[in-house]
Structures are given as structure tokens and as C-alpha cells.
Amino acid sequence: MLIKIAKPSDARESDVTPREIFLNRRSFMAAAAAASGTTLLPAFANDARAALGDVTTNSKYAVPEMPTTFKAATTHNNFYEFGTGKMDPAENAHTLKPRPWSVEIAGHAAKTGTFDLDDILKPHALEERIYRLRCVEAWSMVIPWVGFPLADLIKRFEPTSKAKYVAFETLVDTEQMPLQTRPTLPWPYVEGLRMDEAMNPLTFLSVGIYGEELPNQNGAPIRLVVPWKYGFKSIKSIVKISFVEEQPSTTWNQQAPHEYGFYSNVNPEVDHPRWGQDRERRITGETGFKALFAPKVETLMFNGYADEVAQLYQGMDLRKNF
Numbered sequence: 001m002l003i004k005i006a007k008p009s010d011a012r013e014s015d016v017t018p019r020e021i022f023l024n025r026r027s028f029m030a031a032a033a034a035a036s037g038t039t040l041l042p043a044f045a046n047d048a049r050a051a052l053g054d055v056t057t058n059s060k061y062a063v064p065e066m067p068t069t070f071k072a073a074t075t076h077n078n079f080y081e082f083g084t085g086k087m088d089p090a091e092n093a094h095t096l097k098p099r100p101w102s103v104e105i106a107g108h109a110a111k112t113g114t115f116d117l118d119d120i121l122k123p124h125a126l127e128e129r130i131y132r133l134r135c136v137e138a139w140s141m142v143i144p145w146v147g148f149p150l151a152d153l154i155k156r157f158e159p160t161s162k163a164k165y166v167a168f169e170t171l172v173d174t175e176q177m178p179l180q181t182r183p184t185l186p187w188p189y190v191e192g193l194r195m196d197e198a199m200n201p202l203t204f205l206s207v208g209i210y211g212e213e214l215p216n217q218n219g220a221p222i223r224l225v226v227p228w229k230y231g232f233k234s235i236k237s238i239v240k241i242s243f244v245e246e247q248p249s250t251t252w253n254q255q256a257p258h259e260y261g262f263y264s265n266v267n268p269e270v271d272h273p274r275w276g277q278d279r280e281r282r283i284t285g286e287t288g289f290k291a292l293f294a295p296k297v298e299t300l301m302f303n304g305y306a307d308e309v310a311q312l313y314q315g316m317d318l319r320k321n322f
């Protein structure tokens, strides 16, 4: 990837927007790597990802916070197919082969079948959106995602009126995901959205972060990002998308139904049975002195996306439908 390194004179501090800060962060990381003659993340999988082609910045979806560093976003992950520790996916996900990749589209739709991912992607222009993503474990990140709205894909396959929900499945393959030989979770990892949630303009299918293809540990080659819901709804390494009539089963609900419901909207007023949900630790990736003051910030209703999504739940009791 070609990166323009900004001269210090290019911007005064007062002019610097979060986007410029993160671009500078990218430039800084690349410059540091070039100077040391190493790649960006020598110790981890996927240190050399291909840059994505044309990507338009969608400034409608930006947040005022500074993005998390690339390094933190790719070394602190949840991806149980590669282990339960936060560092495990970065260390283990190199066995995943993101190409060739096929995705099955199934269920109540005019067009269904199994397609090569690149054929599925072809008609979609890629855009970059900076979203907050908050884990139910009360940490969060701010990440520049590259992808396209799930709604655009759904429209192409023409779901019928019987399609009330969309169900998603992650790959099951004990060669690419050797830890699937263990029953850590029931495999495949599955998730689902109500059709109106799936069609909401915020709901995003991501193929990259920071302008590069998704690192394996972040869910290569294609994953969901549903920014107003807890992180576990954002299913990784998707191989199947089904249009279904009944509310689909979801992995964490199967695992602990009293702790994780179908909706899983970020909601500071509804505690997880074992810990609160009104504060979160923002993982910025700053190290050393600054890390001592790692910000604990207030968790916002719908993770800050209430204006866009609150109307989806009008009249619903969000304590019952958690």
C-alpha cells in the first residue's frame, strides 16, 4: 500500500480531525516499519495484507473519538475458533485460508445458491466507515471498517415476504480452524438479525479494516459489523446467509440463554447477570504512561447509534428482549 507521509507543516494541531489522526497513525506505523526494515506486526499472522482497491470514505459514519491503533485492533480479539484468549486469534488464525472462499445464500429468496466470494463482492462499491464496536465484556474499540451495507446484498438476492430474519454461519473446517475439534462452543458459530435490523443502513458487511483486507483474526474474508449490538453479533468468516421465517438460534444464546438474548442491543440500563454494562474500557492502543489512564467511558444507549436504530424497537420491552 502506498502511503503519503504528511509533513509536520501540513497541519496545525487545531486542524487535525480524528480521520487525519488515524491516517497519520497509519503513516507513522508504516514509516516506523520501513525505518526498522520490518513488517508492521512481525510476531503475528497476516502482517502483509493486500490493500483494497477503490474505497470511498463515508463521512456520515464517523465518530469523534480517535481510532484504536491497528495493532490493538488486530491483537486483542475474540474469535473462539482460534482460542479463548484475546491474543490467541492473532497467533493462531494463520491457518485460515480466506481465498478461495464460497458463500451460500439460502432460504426464502428468489435467488439462492453457492457463489464464489469474489463474484458476490463484484457489484459492491467499497466504503470506509468508522464505527465503535463494543464487546459485552465491557471493552470497546473504534475501527475504520471497509465494506458495504448488508442491505445492498440482501436486495440483490430478492428475499420473499416469508423472510422475516437473516441467519449467518461461520466456517466449520477443522483443518483451517483446528480448535473446532474442541467443544468450546457449538460449531458452527451462528448469528441472526431481524429483517429490519439487517436492512438498516448501519448494518455492514466488512472485508477490510484500515484500508487493507481483513486480517484473519478479524474475520477474513467477510464478517458482519452491527455497531449498535454487542460485539458477538458481528459474526466472522461467514460462509452462509439464510433468509428464514423463524427467529434463528444464536451461538451465545445456545451457550447461556439467561445471559445472552437474541437482540443483544448495547444497553447501559440492562446489566449482564454477572457484571454491569454502563461503562466500558476504551482500548485505544496507547501504551506506557497513557495506558495508566486508559479511559473508562460511559456506555451509550445502542452504543451511541440511538438516532439511527431506536425506532426499530419502539414498543418493545428491552429488559425482556435483551
Ligand SMILES: Nc1nc2c(c(=O)[nH]1)N[C@H]1C(S)=C(S)[C@@H](COP(=O)(O)O)O[C@H]1N2
Pocket (backbone or CB within 6 Å): 073, 076, 077, 078, 079, 080, 081, 133, 134, 135, 136, 170, 189, 217, 218, 219, 230, 231, 232, 233, 234, 235, 236, 237
Ligand atoms: N465466528 C465468530 N465470530 C465472532 C466471534 C467468535 O468467537 N467467532 N466473537 C465475537 C465477539 S464476542 C466479538 S467482541 C467480536 C470481536 O471482533 P474483533 O476481534 O474484530 O474486534 O467478534 C465476534 N464475532
Ligand SMILES: [Mo]
Pocket (backbone or CB within 6 Å): 078, 134, 135, 136, 137, 230, 231, 232
Ligand atoms: Mo464480544
